[in-house]
Amino acid sequence: MTSLSGPPGVSDVLALFRTTKSLTRADVMRLTGLSRSTVNQRLDALLNARMVVPYGEDAPTRGRPAGQFAFNSGRGVLLVADVGATGLRAALCDLTGTVCAEREVTVDVATGPEPVLATINGLFGQLLDGRPRADVLGVGIDVPGPVDFASGRVVSPPIMNGWDRFDIPGWFAEHYDAPVLVDKDANAMALGEQRSRHPDVSHLLMVKVGTGVGSGLIAGGRVHRGADGAAGDIGHIQLTVPEVEDEPLCRCGNTGCVEAYAGGWALVRDLTAAGKDVRTVNDVVALIRGGDLTAARLLRRAGRILGGAIADAVNLFNPRVISIGGQLAHTDEQLFAGIREVVYRRSLPLATRNLLIVRSELDPRAGLVGLSLLLAEEIFSPARLDRLLATEV
């Protein structure tokens, strides 16, 4: 049976305000085709809930155009946290997804969910800075591992010890009466990058090169999570590298994975073997920025290996833009030179002649921005919005 959609509802009317500076009642009638009485009804619901306010209300002395209304982006806040392997970043965003305040801490994700989520919750408390918890309209968390998006549970993560099947939304439900979304870090980054920097591009591949290597796909303008939330697992594609005799063991238990050659942890391993004093991916970044030749050579090789996996992704998925983020993307051009060398040699001309390979511009905030956009889509969906409008202000 086909699905039939009715006339524009209150969520559709709000969507107009969310994408426009200000509108009159007549504008809304024209844009929706709804009658004056229906527009008044929808708009009254939004005005009562203060989701929409008279335009310029926050700055009355500057003059206020009569009959104009605008989205109230300060009607509530979103709390988001981007969890990496060795550190996390938390932010408070307004309802347009703009980051208003931010905190960063070092924490090992493998210490398990309880201490990591408690750390995040502590940062959220600092970021709220006295604002009531009732102002929080949504909570978003991304993690460096596969997620079952519908339930918000991490599933069979290769590196997140103790997180398998952990109920992250359930944990936050004790603190906030708001929807909690959980996604894989590279998915959130892909969405943030596409919506903010490449809004006209429907097909984008985001590759995160940090401690590990992950990727997120935007297909037809939407995050492609796959059948089990496992899509975008570019870091565990296996490659044979002729110059390396024994395939290195990967954290996932297999050998010869892309991240076992090109991830930050693999560079730490190889640089340590070469006598360098490095322990984290940040040490590797410092070494590269300091001009260390061994580190530069390994980074170039990492680029070529990533290029092999990205060439496969280009052949299969044919994106318009490949955005590279993560700490190692922000070092020097060696990584990009290696990637481009292999992608342009190994992919068919049709798939590369309009292909852009760029450094993530949003990074290191791509995940935070993506999460806040995902949350906004969720809380302003028809079902959620009805609940929000029924709440006392």
Next chain:
Amino acid sequence: MTSLSGPPGVSDVLALFRTTKSLTRADVMRLTGLSRSTVNQRLDALLNARMVVPYGEDAPTRGRPAGQFAFNSGRGVLLVADVGATGLRAALCDLTGTVCAEREVTVDVATGPEPVLATINGLFGQLLDGRPRADVLGVGIDVPGPVDFASGRVVSPPIMNGWDRFDIPGWFAEHYDAPVLVDKDANAMALGEQRSRHPDVSHLLMVKVGTGVGSGLIAGGRVHRGADGAAGDIGHIQLTVPEVEDEPLCRCGNTGCVEAYAGGWALVRDLTAAGKDVRTVNDVVALIRGGDLTAARLLRRAGRILGGAIADAVNLFNPRVISIGGQLAHTDEQLFAGIREVVYRRSLPLATRNLLIVRSELDPRAGLVGLSLLLAEEIFSPARLDRLLATEV
């Protein structure tokens, strides 16, 4: 600006009839929420154009339930052709996409568009068998190469000599006053297989192993064509195979591509080198079916090599179903054993624990069925349907 959809239109009402055996006016009111007068208006338009007819009209003696209406699947026909590297198959389908009559011929796609399209048009004439050309509501063609779906032009095909940028819809426009859709063969096969055999599966990878190797992706229930129509190019992923010293030259000009090891043409090359008398992929199939051990060994190796590329696709795309078609999929279990061996070893457990790897059941009709479904979606879209309803019957 968000896009707003109005109340259910005539296309939505027709969609109800297309997915149901029969409906009354009251059924349509209940399913659409439209008023009686609007339902009458929509239904009258469909009845006038004979897209919908009183149910049982074709079999009056069997008794006819009063007030029931049904989709008139014989209101027109669809002509479709599935073009392979060395042969093509043409069919006449009714408006539900059911194949009513079919023809198959041997023809080399590299002879160029004019002779191949003339051959197709000749078969279409035979299939029409005296029916007027005005009955043809759509023409669909699939080809073994990348297609710019919007324009219906083949773009930079590795094996289709003389087809680059050829205007296939323009060629058919001289013969039929109906929309002409052109797609890559594996895309049409993927759609046919998913819609007919796996309708509850949103993410599917179709791999065609014939003379060459191609693939088509269904993502979120829709064909994923990518930014340039080049998606699904699994045959030109490059692999290093330790047991092979020199990477074989591929038809695309690169070396070490999947199809340079595992495509039908590569098996012809290797079997010829081993002293066997084979010239086409059908000869290879005959040799395998005859129990030739060299051919069986090469097929098993082809399976493992395909498995390597499919494992990459599983990691990146996380499909629920992988359907394998093409002549070599219909030989014996060696190919599947090789594929499964590598996919289950090289992909993460999360992505494989619910994964199905199956032989295409629709094959060799998967492309034809997929094309007729694509055509039905196109001609019953609101804009096209309006034009159809305005036509004199």
